[in-house]
Amino acid sequence: MSTSTFKVSAKCLFACFISSAVLVAVVVIATQLAPSAGGSAGTGLRSLEAEFYRWREMDAPEFATETGVHTYDNTVEDFSMVSLETRKAIIDDFITRLASIDTDHLTTSEKYSYEVFNDTLSTFSSNHQWRFYGPLNPLNFLEGDQIDPAYRVRLLKYETKKDYEKYLSRLQLWPTKLNQYITRFKEAAKNGHTYHRVSVDKLPGQIQELLVANPESSAFYKPFTTDLDKLTVSTSDKTDIRSRGRQAVMNLLDTFRKLKEYIEQDYMFQTRTTYGVLGLPKGNDLYRACLKWHISVDLTPEEVHEKGREEVARISSEIQTIMLKRNYTGTVAEFYKQLKEQSQFHLNSAEELLKEYRHMVYERIYPHLWRAFKNIPNLNVSVEAMPNDGTGGKYIAGTADGSRHGVFQVNLKRPNETNTFSMMALTLHETVPGHHLQSVYALTASLPDFQRNIEYEKYFAVPYHFPFYTAYTEGWGLYSESLGEYLGIYKDDNEMLGRYGEEIFRACRLVVDTGIHYFGWTRQEAITYMTDHTPIGRTEIESEIDRYITLPGQACAYKIGELKIKELRQTAKRKLGSKFDIGDFHSQILENGPVPLSLLEKIVNNWINEVSGNAATSSGGGSM
Ligand SMILES: *[C@@H]1O[C@H](CO)[C@@H](O)[C@H](O)[C@H]1NC(C)=O
């Protein structure tokens, strides 16, 4: 069976953001914030933002580690029940202090930053009412401590004795966190706020993989092997560190075993019976809150569902037009299936595939960008082989000083399984004008740390969590696929079919996510809908659906974000007529970094007013 590149962007979400969070952090050192032009109100804002970010690093030590800050490597995040209350109190204090800043005296970009800050804080605080839902279910088959421990361990430093003491301390505290998970899961069960079984079915097996018989072969023990040999301390110190490491790893594995037994023997029998959250007490309101958190704009589940159906119909008819031209009479799914099997859409070697991706980026896309973009930061992207197998491609951000390029990693492990007709849509999405361009505009815009480093973790906690603005980032990625059309880059119907395949898949998510969580669809109904309307294979669809069941609202961010950007462009074009400049429009979207869609709308409206000479309503502070 062939694995199409559709798989790629669908699954990219987790992997690609983890990597970029780590790498983007390095940049912080290289770029200093531009001095505030807004005077003391601006200074007050910047210092409050900085204080908030320092608190975030302390409060989420594993996240700090991931961003390259090693101050808190000796500790773990607090998952006690009481932390659900204390964090709210801390955030409310920041909100009070933010409210005392006089927004009239901020520059436009400071006003936008103020809004993002306010949104970050108030999104968290206002969703405190949902603390006994998602946050009580801290592990699922998609995320948690059981996934890729080798990666987590690798993020720490192991250069000095002190580094080792920190890691030992984190290892020793880790079991406390796992025990806190158990307490939370028990609370979830008591309240009837659990996952559906599909979200946790794989969990015991995933934990089992960590439970090696000899602690010295555990991923958690790895730093005590060859890395420790290299450390310049006495042999007796090494022996001491090793023996404490071994003990800590043993305790940790014991607690993982206990966690696994709890899930298997207890939680599993208390999982909710409905696939969607609508079966939970106040489930419809919960879904509305999750949806709002992910899409960052006010749309009802009904509206999202309807938009999804409209988009599916529109894109289907584009696909059918091409099918008709070819006298093809089967279904969309059958049409794509026979297309994928044609040898003309396969390359046979890794070298050819890599060459083709590079050709697309440097020769087929870059030369056209000037027609839709201005002041493009002079930071190149490189195209490289992905070191491991996994998704078909992902983007990893570079640094603002250019010392490290942004990288488009492409999977070359199974070259003949990539469908060449889908490669262009993927390339536009991940590189230029997609995630690479988005990243370099934001990198060179000198954003404050809390806007620059986003913790793309703990999806389970939504909506009681700090927002990610996925609708903006992934909305831009998908919008970039449509820019390929504007720029005339897709060379034929086949590449357009690749593009439509990617797009219809995102449109279906709106229908299916709302279907499951709001309209009470069964898993089978969701699978049938996706099978009927997308080119994706059955196995892939099933794991997609299980992901939607686990993370209500998340899958809606992509298409909603793209539709918003398209809508804003239409509005601007209609209002500005001949004064509309697409390059300036894109600068407005990209130069403020990731923001909620509601703010993106204000940014564009302010710009429209400015360009049309109606500056009176430009970036009005508190009224924005
Ligand atoms: C489709 O069918 C029509 C009518 O039979 C025929 O003229 C045309 O050549 C066919 N097109 C293709 C691409 O096979």
Ligand SMILES: *[C@@H]1O[C@H](CO)[C@@H](O)[C@H](O)[C@H]1NC(C)=O
């Ligand atoms: C970007 O990098 C590629 C690959 O190294 C190179 O071919 C291209 O000329 C570079 N573009 C610019 C503008 O430096």
Ligand SMILES: *[C@@H]1O[C@H](CO)[C@@H](O)[C@H](O)[C@H]1NC(C)=O
């Ligand atoms: C791809 O290549 C592998 C190894 O050469 C081969 O086993 C497999 O059948 C090929 N798959 C397709 C779809 O051609």
Ligand SMILES: *[C@@H]1O[C@H](CO)[C@@H](O)[C@H](O)[C@H]1NC(C)=O
């Ligand atoms: C901050 O956000 C809250 C909640 O959305 C809103 O009510 C308030 O008006 C915002 N404050 C400012 C100054 O924009």
